[in-house]
Amino acid sequence: MTTGQDQEEKKSGSLKVIYAAIVANLGIAVSKFIVAAITGSAAMMAEGIHSAVDTGNELLLLVGERNSAKPADAKHPFGYGKELYFWALIVALSIFSLGGGLSIYHGIDALRHPEPLQDPTWNYVVLGVSALFEGYSWNVSRKALNKLRKPGASLWQAVHASKDATVFTVFIEDSAALIGLAIAALGIVLGHFFDNPYFDPAASVLIGLLLVGAAFTLARETGGLLVGESIGVEATRKVRDLFEKDPAIDSIASLQSMQLGPDEALLTAAVQFRRGMRIDEVEDAIERLEKAVMALYPSIKHIYFESGALRSAMA
Structure with missing residues (x-):
C-alpha cells in the first residue's frame, strides 16, 4: 500500500x-x-x-x-x-x-x-x-x-x-x-x-x-x-474482480475512472446491490468496498456509487 x-x-x-x-x-x-x-x-x-x-x-x-x-x-x-x-x-x-x-x-x-x-x-x-x-x-x-x-x-x-x-x-x-x-x-x-x-x-x-x-x-x-485517461485496463479489471467477490454486489453494470493527476484518480461504480438490503448494510458494503479499492490502488481517492444502485438495493 x-x-x-x-x-x-x-x-x-x-x-x-x-x-x-x-x-x-x-x-x-x-x-x-x-x-x-x-x-x-x-x-x-x-x-x-x-x-x-x-x-x-x-x-x-x-x-x-x-x-x-x-x-x-x-x-x-x-x-x-x-x-x-x-x-x-x-x-x-x-x-x-x-x-x-x-x-x-x-x-x-x-x-x-x-x-x-x-x-x-x-x-x-x-x-x-x-x-x-x-x-x-x-x-x-x-x-x-x-x-x-x-x-x-x-x-x-x-x-x-x-x-x-x-x-x-x-x-x-x-x-x-x-x-x-x-x-x-x-x-x-x-x-x-x-x-x-x-x-x-x-x-x-x-x-x-x-x-x-x-x-x-x-x-x-x-x-x-x-482529456481524461482511465487508470488502465489491467487496473480496472482488478477493481472489477474486487467488486465481484464482495457478497453485497449482485451485478456490475460499469466501472469508469479518470486520472486527475499523477497520484490521484476518480472512480464511479454503477453496480447492483442485493435487493432487500437494509440501509446500514448498504453503508457497510460501500465503506468496505471503498477501503478495499483504496488499499489496492491508493491513487483512487474519489469513489462514487450510482444512485440507482442504492435505490434498487432498498426497494
Missing part, C-alpha cells in the same frame, strides 16, 4: 529528475553554441538549439509541478493535478516548433549555403561531454521509470503506462538528446572523412525530424492524460 510518505518520495523523485535535466541541459547548451560559433557546424547549432529548448522545457515542468500541488477549492473541487499534464503538453509543442522547426530550418539553410569545413576537435570534445551529462540525466529518469515498471515490461511500456508526466517527458527528451548527439557526431565524422560540407547540415535536418517525432510521442501521451 502506498502511504503519504511514499507519495512524497515520488514527488521528490520527480523534482530530482527535473533538476538533473536542467543542470545538464543548461551547461551543454552554452558549450554547444560556443563551439558552433567557432566551427560553423550546423549540426552543433541544431544540438545547441535542442539543449536550450530542453532547458526551458524543464522550467515549464517545474511550473506544472508547483501548480498541480495546489489544494482543491470551490472552482476546482478535484484539485489542480491536471496542470502538470497541461504544461507537459506545452513542452511537447515547444519541442515541435522550437526544437524541431528551428533545427530543420537551420539545416536546410546550411544545405543551401554550406560553409567550409573547420577543425572538428572541439565538436568532438563537446559532443563527448554532452553525452556524459545527457547520459546522467537519462539515467536519473530511467531509474524513476523503473520504480513504476512492472516485471517483464519494457521502458517504453513503462512510459505508456506512467501517469507521471514529469518523469516520462524528461525520459523521452533525454532519449532524443542522446540519439541526436549520435546523429550530430556521425554527420561531422562523415563530412570530414569525405571532405563534404553537406553531411553536417543534413545531420541538422535529421535531428530536427527526430525532435518532431519526440514531440508527437509526448503530445500523444500527455494529451490522453489531459
Whole structure:
C-alpha cells in the first residue's frame, strides 16, 4: 500500500529528475553554441538549439509541478493535478516548433549555403561531454521509470503506462538528446572523412525530424492524460474482480475512472446491490468496498456509487 510518505518520495523523485535535466541541459547548451560559433557546424547549432529548448522545457515542468500541488477549492473541487499534464503538453509543442522547426530550418539553410569545413576537435570534445551529462540525466529518469515498471515490461511500456508526466517527458527528451548527439557526431565524422560540407547540415535536418517525432510521442501521451485517461485496463479489471467477490454486489453494470493527476484518480461504480438490503448494510458494503479499492490502488481517492444502485438495493 502506498502511504503519504511514499507519495512524497515520488514527488521528490520527480523534482530530482527535473533538476538533473536542467543542470545538464543548461551547461551543454552554452558549450554547444560556443563551439558552433567557432566551427560553423550546423549540426552543433541544431544540438545547441535542442539543449536550450530542453532547458526551458524543464522550467515549464517545474511550473506544472508547483501548480498541480495546489489544494482543491470551490472552482476546482478535484484539485489542480491536471496542470502538470497541461504544461507537459506545452513542452511537447515547444519541442515541435522550437526544437524541431528551428533545427530543420537551420539545416536546410546550411544545405543551401554550406560553409567550409573547420577543425572538428572541439565538436568532438563537446559532443563527448554532452553525452556524459545527457547520459546522467537519462539515467536519473530511467531509474524513476523503473520504480513504476512492472516485471517483464519494457521502458517504453513503462512510459505508456506512467501517469507521471514529469518523469516520462524528461525520459523521452533525454532519449532524443542522446540519439541526436549520435546523429550530430556521425554527420561531422562523415563530412570530414569525405571532405563534404553537406553531411553536417543534413545531420541538422535529421535531428530536427527526430525532435518532431519526440514531440508527437509526448503530445500523444500527455494529451490522453489531459482529456481524461482511465487508470488502465489491467487496473480496472482488478477493481472489477474486487467488486465481484464482495457478497453485497449482485451485478456490475460499469466501472469508469479518470486520472486527475499523477497520484490521484476518480472512480464511479454503477453496480447492483442485493435487493432487500437494509440501509446500514448498504453503508457497510460501500465503506468496505471503498477501503478495499483504496488499499489496492491508493491513487483512487474519489469513489462514487450510482444512485440507482442504492435505490434498487432498498426497494
